[in-house]
Amino acid sequence: xxxxxxFGMLALALLPFVLAVVAVGGVMFLRQGGFAPxxxxxxxxxxxxxxxxxxxxxxxxxxxxxxxxxxTTRGGVPFAGGRAFTTGYGTIYSTNLTPDVQHGxxxxxxxxxxxxxxxxxxxxxxLYPVFPYAHFALLSDADLDALYAYxxxxxxxxxxxxxxxxxxxxxxxxxxxxxxxLYYRPIESPSPASxxxxxxxxxxVDGLGHCAMCHSTRGKRGSLPxxxxxxxxxxxxxxxxxxxxxxxxxxxxxVEQLADYLRSGTSAIGTAYGPMAEVVYSSLRxxxxxxxxxxxxxxxxxxxxxxxxxxxILAPNAAPAQAASINGADxxxxxxxxxxxxxxxxxxxxxPPLRDAVAITAPDPINAVRMILYGGxxxxxxxxxxxxxxxxxxxxLTAAEIAAVVNYMRQTxxxxxxxxxxxxxxxxxxxxxx
Amino acid sequence: xxxxxxxxxxxxxxLYAAGAAAEDDLEDRLAACAVCHGKHxxxxxxxxxxxxxxxxxxxxxxxxxxxxxxxxxxxxxxxWLVQFVDDAYLREIAQYYAAEPPRTRAADTGASDLTExxxxxxxxxxxxxxxxxxxxxxxxxxxxxxxxLEPGVPALVGLPAEYIIAQFGNWREGIRRGAAPDCMHDxxxxxxxxxxxxxxTWLSQRPNADAERPAAAGSFVPPKACGxxxxxxRRP
Numbered sequence: 001x002x003x004x005x006x007f008g009m010l011a012l013a014l015l016p017f018v019l020a021v022v023a024v025g026g027v028m029f030l031r032q033g034g035f036a037p038x039x040x041x042x043x044x045x046x047x048x049x050x051x052x053x054x055x056x057x058x059x060x061x062x063x064x065x066x067x068x069x070x071x072t073t074r075g076g077v078p079f080a081g082g083r084a085f086t087t088g089y090g091t092i093y094s095t096n097l098t099p100d101v102q103h104g105x106x107x108x109x110x111x112x113x114x115x116x117x118x119x120x121x122x123x124x125x126x127l128y129p130v131f132p133y134a135h136f137a138l139l140s141d142a143d144l145d146a147l148y149a150y151x152x153x154x155x156x157x158x159x160x161x162x163x164x165x166x167x168x169x170x171x172x173x174x175x176x177x178x179x180x181x182l183y184y185r186p187i188e189s190p191s192p193a194s195x196x197x198x199x200x201x202x203x204x205v206d207g208l209g210h211c212a213m214c215h216s217t218r219g220k221r222g223s224l225p226x227x228x229x230x231x232x233x234x235x236x237x238x239x240x241x242x243x244x245x246x247x248x249x250x251x252x253x254x255v256e257q258l259a260d261y262l263r264s265g266t267s268a269i270g271t272a273y274g275p276m277a278e279v280v281y282s283s284l285r286x287x288x289x290x291x292x293x294x295x296x297x298x299x300x301x302x303x304x305x306x307x308x309x310x311x312x313i314l315a316p317n318a319a320p321a322q323a324a325s326i327n328g329a330d331x332x333x334x335x336x337x338x339x340x341x342x343x344x345x346x347x348x349x350x351x352p353p354l355r356d357a358v359a360i361t362a363p364d365p366i367n368a369v370r371m372i373l374y375g376g377x378x379x380x381x382x383x384x385x386x387x388x389x390x391x392x393x394x395x396x397l398t399a400a401e402i403a404a405v406v407n408y409m410r411q412t413x414x415x416x417x418x419x420x421x422x423x424x425x426x427x428x429x430x431x432x433x434x
Numbered sequence: 435x436x437x438x439x440x441x442x443x444x445x446x447x448x449l450y451a452a453g454a455a456a457e458d459d460l461e462d463r464l465a466a467c468a469v470c471h472g473k474h475x476x477x478x479x480x481x482x483x484x485x486x487x488x489x490x491x492x493x494x495x496x497x498x499x500x501x502x503x504x505x506x507x508x509x510x511x512x513x514w515l516v517q518f519v520d521d522a523y524l525r526e527i528a529q530y531y532a533a534e535p536p537r538t539r540a541a542d543t544g545a546s547d548l549t550e551x552x553x554x555x556x557x558x559x560x561x562x563x564x565x566x567x568x569x570x571x572x573x574x575x576x577x578x579x580x581x582x583l584e585p586g587v588p589a590l591v592g593l594p595a596e597y598i599i600a601q602f603g604n605w606r607e608g609i610r611r612g613a614a615p616d617c618m619h620d621x622x623x624x625x626x627x628x629x630x631x632x633x634x635t636w637l638s639q640r641p642n643a644d645a646e647r648p649a650a651a652g653s654f655v656p657p658k659a660c661g662x663x664x665x666x667x668r669r670p
Contacts, residue, residue, distance in 0.1 A: 074517075075504030281518035339465075350462070374511060375466045379518035386523055389466035392511060396469065431510040433517075 028181035037119035037186075038126075044109025050149040058150025061143055064291070065136075065208040066283035067151075070094050074434070080104075080157040084434050085130050086237035088222065090166035092130050100156040113151075114144045119186070126176035128164075129184070129222060137187050138207035183223035197290075201298025204291060205230075205245075211299075214242040214275060231305045234364060238432050240274045241364040245299040252356055258296035263287060264383025271352040273376040273390075274367065281379035328408025331401050335393065336409075344413050350388050360414040368406050369420075369428045372397070399425040460530050466515055467527075475531035482594040489536020491648050493585030495528035496521075497613065497662040506611040508604075535645040536581075537592050548635045555629055556636035567624045572633070575617075575656035580640065582648035586663045587656065589648060591640050598634035613661030 048054070062068065071094045073082045081096040096104040105113065116122040120133030127133060139147075169175040205211045214235045217228030222236065232244035243249055250258060253269050261267040265280035272280045284292070333342070339351040344360075346353030354360050359368035375392035378384060393402065399422035406425075410418035461473060470484040471477060477486030487495060501507035503516045503524070516524065548556070558564075560580070563571035573580060575587055582589035590598070604610035605622035612618055625633070656663060 073505070074513075075506060277518045374514050375469075377466060377515045377519060380520040380523045385520075386460075386463055386526065387519075388463045389515065391466045391469045392515075431514050433510050433513050 025181070029177075032177075032180040032184045033119065033186045037121045037180075040121065040123055041109065041111040041115055042123075044111025046110045048110045048145045048149050050152060054146050054149045055153045058146035058148070058153075060286070060288075061147050061208060062150055063283055063286045064204060065147070065210070066279060067097065067147075069278060069282040071097050077155075077157040077159065079151065079154055080159040081161055082159060084162075086432075086434075087128075087130065087166075088236065089170035090164065092128050092164045092166065093162040095161045096157065096159050097151050098154055098157045098159075099152050100158050103158055103160050104156060105151060106156065110145060110148050113148045114141070117144055117147075120180075120184075125173040126180070128170075128176065129179070132210035132213050134184065134186075134224070135207055135210040135212065138203060143208070179221065179223075183219070183221065183225075197294040198298050198301065200291070201294035201296070204295050205298055209295070211245060215245045227305055229305055230299070230302050232362070234366070235275060238275060239366055239428070240370065241358070241362050241366050242275070243358040243362060244304070246302040246304045247300060248304045250300045253296070253300070255293060255296045255300060258300065259289070259292040260383065262292045262295060263289075264381045265379040266349075266352075266381075266384045266387070268349065269353070270357055271378045271387075273371060273378060277376070277379045280381060285379065285381040326400050326404040328404035328406075331397065331405040332408055335397060336405065344409065354409060355413045360409050361416070362414075363416070365406055365410060365416075365418060365420060366428060368409065369402065369425060372402050372406065373425075373429065374431055394429075398422065460526070464527065464530070470511075471531075474534045476534070476537055483596060483600070485593065485597055486537045487531035488534035489645070489647060490532060490588050491582055491584045491586060492525075492528045492532035493662065494582070494588045495531055496525055497586065499524040499528060501611070506613070508609045536589065536647060537645075548632065548639070552628075552632040553636060556632040559625065559629060559633055560636065564624070569621055569624045570657055572637075575658060575660075577649045577654070579646065579649070580637070581646045583654065583656065584648050584651040586660075587648070590637050591646075593638065595631075595634040595638035598637060599631060602630045602634070615659070615661050617658045617660035 068078050070083055070085075071081050072078050073080075076082060077098070079097040081094045083094045085092045085094070098104040099106045101107050108116075112123070116127070117133060117136040117139065119137070120127045120129070120131060164171070212224055212230060215230050215232060216224050217231040217233040218236070219225040219228060230245040232242060232249070234240075235242050253261065253267070257267045257269055261270065261272065262280070262284045265272040265277060265285070287295075336354075340346055340354050341351075344354035346355075359365075359371060362368075371390055373392065373394045375390040377389045378387040380387060397405070402425045403420040403422050406420055407418040410416040461468075467475075467487075469478075471487050475487030475489075477488075478484060498507060499516055499519075500521070502509060502512040503519065505513075559569065560572045563569045563574065572590055575583070576590045577583050577587070580590040601610060601618075602622045602625070605616075605618045608619070610618075622630070651664075
């Protein structure tokens with residue numbers, strides 16, 4: 001048999017596999033939206049009337065979307081970008097959204113802006129999914145125009161976007177097309193901006209609010225599979241657990257209490273700490289009563305997803321010998337009961353109850369441990385202008401004592417089989433500040 | 435007494451009571467601060483690295499709190515606590531500690547480290563500066579008694595040597611920054627490291643009466659228009 005003939009036979013034998021790969025790939029490519037997302041409208045000319053009312057509306061929407069929180073460094077020029085996001089693949093820096101022509105959105109048309117917001121592909125290539133384009137795809141044309149008009153009205157800042165520091169293949173933008181083929185499914189059509197309050201709530205939660213970025217259970221490679229929708233999960237990169245937003249988790253809140261919590265960062269039921277404190281401080285404290293109520297009404301009726309338990313971030317450690325000698329109830333009585341009450345009931349608007357608190361009932365103990373180690377201060381808001389603070393205990397309690405008191409609280413009130421040891425607590429040491 | 439006088443007295447009492455309650459209340463609210471800085475900002479015995487806050491000028495304390503929040507001053511624990519706090523509450527916190535009696539007697543931490551020659555160098559820098567290198571005397575801005583100047587310049591007495599040395603290091607490295615123009619960054623970079631140690635040790639040994647307050651606002655004008663001072667040349 002000649003070499004040529006042998007090659008021909010081999011090619012014939014492989015043909016079905018090649019065809020299958022092409023077919024599957026083609027279907028997957030179509031399912032992530034086909035070629036349409038990659039066609040950037042370069043010659044957009046639609047004029048958005050930047051009247052005061054539109055700009056004010058855009059400013060409100062930018063607050064709800066919390067654009068500035070991600071697109072501003074600590075103490076930096078608002079919307080000039082540069083904040084670092086730590087992912088499992090490296091560090092990604094947010095971009096400059098100010099009207100600077102060279103570094104910002106100065107020469108972007110309304111069409112290009114809307115296309116990027118909805119498709120996650122810009123003139124710079126495919127965007128990383130830390131940018132919540134799958135959520136922003138829901139936005140109405142009018143809301144996108146208002147955001148565009150507002151961003152054009154902020155002072156231009158010539159801050160260059162820092163290059164990302166990512167590992168291969170994530171560092172190669174075309175690899176994101178493969179990621180999209182596997183995990184990104186564009187929504188069919190934008191939902192109406194407002195009909196009933198629950199619809200309005202859903203529009204805000206799933207659209208601008210992009211709540212699922214923290215509150216959903218993530219799947220492989222940072223994806224957000226539908227079965228994890230608002231089912232709670234570990235927030236990538238910063239070591240906090242975000243609770244589910246569904247009818248079971250939020251049962252203990254009335255709509256009014258939940259709306260209060262969103263606006264003021266505190267309520268009789270619970271108080272915002274960690275990343276939620278940031279969301280309240282930079283976004284939700286400016287939300288209208290109507291929108292806060294709409295969000296509360298919507299998330300209170302999200303059905304409970306029969307999702308798998310979020311993966312615990314800790315490997316169980318062998319309990320050290322002295323662990324048994326530390327009584328968590330004693331630690332609680334000495335260090336916690338003064339403020340949080342002997343029975344974890346809290347104190348009228350000053351100190352939050354612990355009985356049903358997320359930190360106590362969550363499958364992951366990280367929030368409780370972080371709060372005890374480093375304390376906290378809720379965000380200042382109109383409804384809570386002078387918050388009470390939680391003292392850090394990192395210098396006052398040993399790691400073993402913290403483990404014991406967390407186990408005690410989670411077993412007593414959270415029905416959690418908590419078996420933390422001092423070694424686990426030490427593994428959770430460290431403040432993440434960017 | 436007339437009804438009217440009764441009413442005025444009643445209102446005055448209520449206002450006084452409300453004011454007192456707000457202050458007591460703040461002590462409760464700031465339990466997190468007390469762990470390291472003491473209940474009244476007096477500092478915690480045995481942990482000299484954490485500075486006392488009591489009696490420091492309110493404007494200075496506010497600038498530090500804003501610095502931790504906005505990234506001009508780096509301390510992970512401080513930023514963690516104040517990052518979502520607005521100016522109004524930070525100002526109230528600053529005023530609360532500023533109103534407490536100052537601690538102006540530091541723990542003497544380095545007596546044996548200071549030879550006569552080093553002592554002379556420290557004294558010269560503190561009281562006369564180093565005109566050749568354009569280093570102003572400490573006392574020109576921090577006051578003749580080195581007890582600071584309201585509302586923005588802190589006292590240099592009452593601080594442990596380790597704390598002062600750490601701050602100089604932070605200014606040199608840009609870990610601690612003042613509002614621009616950042617005078618202390620410039621000054622810290624012009625003083626030799628061994629002289630910084632001498633100054634810090636000398637300051638920590640300075641005998642001083644307790645509870646001496648910073649000089650009144652406007653009682654003298656510092657030669658440098660640093661960023662957080664009232665006569666600052668504001669730079670955008």
